[in-house]
Amino acid sequence: MKAPRQPSPPWPCVAIVGVGLIGGSVGLALKARRLAGRVVGVGRTPASLEEAQQRGIVDETTTDLATGVAQADLVVVASSVSTIGPLLEAIDGAARAGTLLTDAGSTKGSIVARWERHRKARQCRFVGAHPIAGSHRRGPVAADAGLFEGRLTVVTPAKATPEQDTSQVAEFWAALGSTVFLMPPKDHDRILAATSHAPHLIAAALAAATPADITRFTAGGWRDSTRIAAGDPGLWADILLDNAVEVTRALTRVRRISDRLVAALAAGDRKTLLDLLQRAKERRDAVGS
Numbered sequence: 001m002k003a004p005r006q007p008s009p010p011w012p013c014v015a016i017v018g019v020g021l022i023g024g025s026v027g028l029a030l031k032a033r034r035l036a037g038r039v040v041g042v043g044r045t046p047a048s049l050e051e052a053q054q055r056g057i058v059d060e061t062t063t064d065l066a067t068g069v070a071q072a073d074l075v076v077v078a079s080s081v082s083t084i085g086p087l088l089e090a091i092d093g094a095a096r097a098g099t100l101l102t103d104a105g106s107t108k109g110s111i112v113a114r115w116e117r118h119r120k121a122r123q124c125r126f127v128g129a130h131p132i133a134g135s136h137r138r139g140p141v142a143a144d145a146g147l148f149e150g151r152l153t154v155v156t157p158a159k160a161t162p163e164q165d166t167s168q169v170a171e172f173w174a175a176l177g178s179t180v181f182l183m184p185p186k187d188h189d190r191i192l193a194a195t196s197h198a199p200h201l202i203a204a205a206l207a208a209a210t211p212a213d214i215t216r217f218t219a220g221g222w223r224d225s226t227r228i229a230a231g232d233p234g235l236w237a238d239i240l241l242d243n244a245v246e247v248t249r250a251l252t253r254v255r256r257i258s259d260r261l262v263a264a265l266a267a268g269d270r271k272t273l274l275d276l277l278q279r280a281k282e283r284r285d286a287v288g289s
Contacts, residue, residue, distance in 0.1 A: 010175070012037040012117040015072035017065065017087055019043050019052040022104045023078030024143025029055035029176040032145040036174060042068035052140040066094035074172065077103040077125075082238040085114040092124045102169045106192065107242045108156040108185035116158045127169035128156040128185060130192070131178060138232060149177035154192075156185040193246035198254060200236055201247065203229040 013023045014030060016023045019041040030036040031065035042065055043049045050060035062068045069075050069091050077087050084105045091101060101124050105111050112128045133151040135142055153173040157166040183191075207226040210218070240247055257276065264272040 009035055009037045011035055011172075013072050013074075014038070015040040015042055015069045015075045016058065017042045017068070017075060017077045017091070018079035019049060019057060019061075019143075020078065020139050021137060021142045022131065022133075023076065023145075024052055024055075024057045024140040025133075025145065025147035026076050026078065026104075026176065028055075028143050028145035029148060031056060033175065033177075035175055040072065041099070042067050051119065052075075055140055055143070057143055058142055065090055069095045069099070071096075072099055073220075075101045076081045076098060077105075080235050080238055081105045081107050081242050082149065083112070084111050088115055088126060092122050092126075095124050097123040097186060099124045100165065102129045102170055102172065104129060104131055106130060106239045108154075108188045111244055112156055112185040114159050116160065119160060125162070127161055127165050129169060129173055130188060131173060131176075131233045132196070134190075146177065148173070151178055152181060153178035154181050154183060154188050156183060156188050158185070189243050190246050190249075193243055193250040194253075197240055197243055197247045198250035200228050200231065201240065201251065202254065204225070204236075205208050213288075239250065249255070 011030070014036040016027055016039065019027065023041075027039050027041065030039055038060070039058045041049055041052050041061040042063070043052075043061070044063060046061075046063060049058075052058050053061050064089070072095060075095060077084050077091070079087060084103050088101060088103070088111070091099075103111060103126075105128070107153040108128045108130060113275075115122070115126050115128075131148055131151065131153040133147050133153075151161055153176075155166060155170050155173065166182065170182065172283070174180050203226050206222075210222070210226075222285075260272065262274060263269070264276070
């Protein structure tokens with residue numbers, strides 16, 4: 001009796017450019033869910049790539065971008081925001097015609113616009129994405145096969161993006177466990193400025209404003225509020241600058257509330273203080289744990 005034939009994975013070869021927390025988690029999820037026949041890790045640091053291979057995140061590695069993407073059916077770019085645009089252009093010149101590209105950048109407007117400016121000359125297909133999942137930890141050691149399960153991924157097609165390309169990228173992120181939302185790049189950047197980028201700056205401000213000689217007295221509230229400030233400063237500087245207009249608008253809204261809180265404290269205005277604290281509690285409770 002013949003053994004049952006194993007179904008072919010939907011993606012024969014996936015290349016991951018940047019095998020850190022997000023890229024590494026993509027690799028582990030692809031392996032765990034048997035979604036790729038072969039996973040190639042592309043990076044700059046041989047030691048990091050070796051670690052990724054030892055952990056079973058990828059099947060093979062290379063520091064040469066052209067070699068890494070040459071046979072790929074799908075390429076996932078999981079590098080810093082400032083490098084994604086140039087990498088996409090380099091991949092477009094090295095990959096096979098028709099190869100599908102996506103990314104995991106925390107901003108989308110500038111990345112998608114850069115690709116679209118020369119869309120007619122492109123040989124590959126690109127649809128931007130942002131998996132809203134992560135950690136302040138870095139590198140392949142932090143990768144987690146379940147990182148995307150139950151989390152949102154925003155897919156941001158441009159107006160000219162073929163529907164088939166959008167569907168394939170959405171299906172890819174959904175296959176990793178994500179709930180996928182489609183929205184224009186500008187909407188993504190406006191929303192994430194309020195829910196991710198401005199909160200990072202606020203956490204950083206709180207941590208930076210706390211005198212170093214009293215940090216031994218910090219407890220759960222301070223630690224919970226500042227946890228994300230432990231993220232990589234260089235990576236976050238690129239994100240914040242790339243979305244500076246929307247982040248500034250989000251911070252302006254926060255400043256208005258902060259000014260009202262300061263005024264209420266100065267005036268001994270318990271009613272206003274309670275009203276604002278109650279509004280904050282309701283917004284937070286609505287999100288859940």
